[in-house]
Amino acid sequence: xxxxxxxxxxxxxxxxxxxxxxxxxxxxxxxxxxxxxxxxxxxxxxxxxxxxxxxxxxxxxxxxxxxxxxxxxxxxxxxxxxxxxxxxxxxxxxxxxxxxxxxxxxxxxxxxxxxxxxxxxxxxxxxxxxxxxxxxxxxxxxxxxxxxxxxxxxxxxxxxxxxxxxxxxxxxxxxxxxxxxxxxxxxxxxxxxxxxxxxxxxxxxxxxxxxxxxxxxxxxxxxxxxxxxxxxxxxxxxxxxxxxxxxxxxxxxxxxxxxxxxxxxxxxxxxxxxxxxxxxxxxxxxxxxxxxxxxxxxxxxxxxxxxxxxxxxxxxxxxxxxxxxxxxxxxxxxxxxxxxxxxxxxxxxxxxxxxxxxxxxxxxxxxxxxxxxxxxxxxxxx
Numbered sequence: 001x002x003x004x005x006x007x008x009x010x011x012x013x014x015x016x017x018x019x020x021x022x023x024x025x026x027x028x029x030x031x032x033x034x035x036x037x038x039x040x041x042x043x044x045x046x047x048x049x050x051x052x053x054x055x056x057x058x059x060x061x062x063x064x065x066x067x068x069x070x071x072x073x074x075x076x077x078x079x080x081x082x083x084x085x086x087x088x089x090x091x092x093x094x095x096x097x098x099x100x101x102x103x104x105x106x107x108x109x110x111x112x113x114x115x116x117x118x119x120x121x122x123x124x125x126x127x128x129x130x131x132x133x134x135x136x137x138x139x140x141x142x143x144x145x146x147x148x149x150x151x152x153x154x155x156x157x158x159x160x161x162x163x164x165x166x167x168x169x170x171x172x173x174x175x176x177x178x179x180x181x182x183x184x185x186x187x188x189x190x191x192x193x194x195x196x197x198x199x200x201x202x203x204x205x206x207x208x209x210x211x212x213x214x215x216x217x218x219x220x221x222x223x224x225x226x227x228x229x230x231x232x233x234x235x236x237x238x239x240x241x242x243x244x245x246x247x248x249x250x251x252x253x254x255x256x257x258x259x260x261x262x263x264x265x266x267x268x269x270x271x272x273x274x275x276x277x278x279x280x281x282x283x284x285x286x287x288x289x290x291x292x293x294x295x296x297x298x299x300x301x302x303x304x305x306x307x308x309x310x311x312x313x314x315x316x317x318x319x320x321x322x323x324x325x326x327x328x329x330x331x332x333x334x335x336x337x338x339x340x341x342x343x344x345x346x347x348x349x350x351x352x353x354x355x356x357x358x359x360x361x362x363x364x365x366x367x368x369x370x371x372x373x374x375x376x377x378x379x380x381x382x
Contacts, residue, residue: 001065036066125220146198147173260329283309
């Protein structure tokens, strides 16, 4: 193997696949990155056996070959070099990879490519394309609601359904549920549903960044894999194992009616909730919301957002509502769960629907019907 490439391109490629390198490994070679040649480019691959990432770097290929190199060492050394041409030369006899750039030179011990786990290939199944902005919005609004504990593995994932020209993402952790509906750029040949690890979705969200090219999705449930192909200045492929099991029937968890519906300004309520969270952290992390219809025609309806702690004190903020439908309502939420949903909606108006203080609260953006978030209440003495 003898290859030349630019330092900035190699550094960027290593940063991409480095996210899939195993941090702790029973199989030491998974702490390496696989260097190989494909289509006259340098191909970089890494896997932790749950997720695999591959990207391609433009290079001048004098001699083909493949080898694995300790990922952390290679990345740190390449990042330390100036932005200039880097030459990679493998000595077949000693197994050392020589890396040189300008006056810098290093020799790194390698491991045979044959010892590296095969990178899964997904070349059949259901193919779909989605706009990157639509995909990012869906992941941002849903993946955070997945469970982090492994007691119920399916809840650590995001269920993704493809049906005709639509997709649905859903995540739940037993205390909250997030569901987002979006449009595909094509129509799939058959309905498909898989559970993808939330970690994979978050990595995908990060890699999509501000790209404008459609993201390709290829699902093969029979093989237990899904692939995302991210296009742009550099091509990236992410292959992930699917979570096995049955995702909860979340439709039955979404309340079909309410007794109180309040429309509120998101930035204002988010700011008030963040203030309440300062006191809530010393008081069981509970934020109370008291929804109050207008007392007179000339006054707006209001919501009292409060938190209290026996040790540090209390806080109450009164915020004007845009409108309220129904009767007075009271509900309390875990402060983190409340802040999470308000933060991902970020701006505009949000509707909060409640029935009783012991029933789930439902958040919906008022400018679209593509998202719903259900949060279980906290039981408090009012």
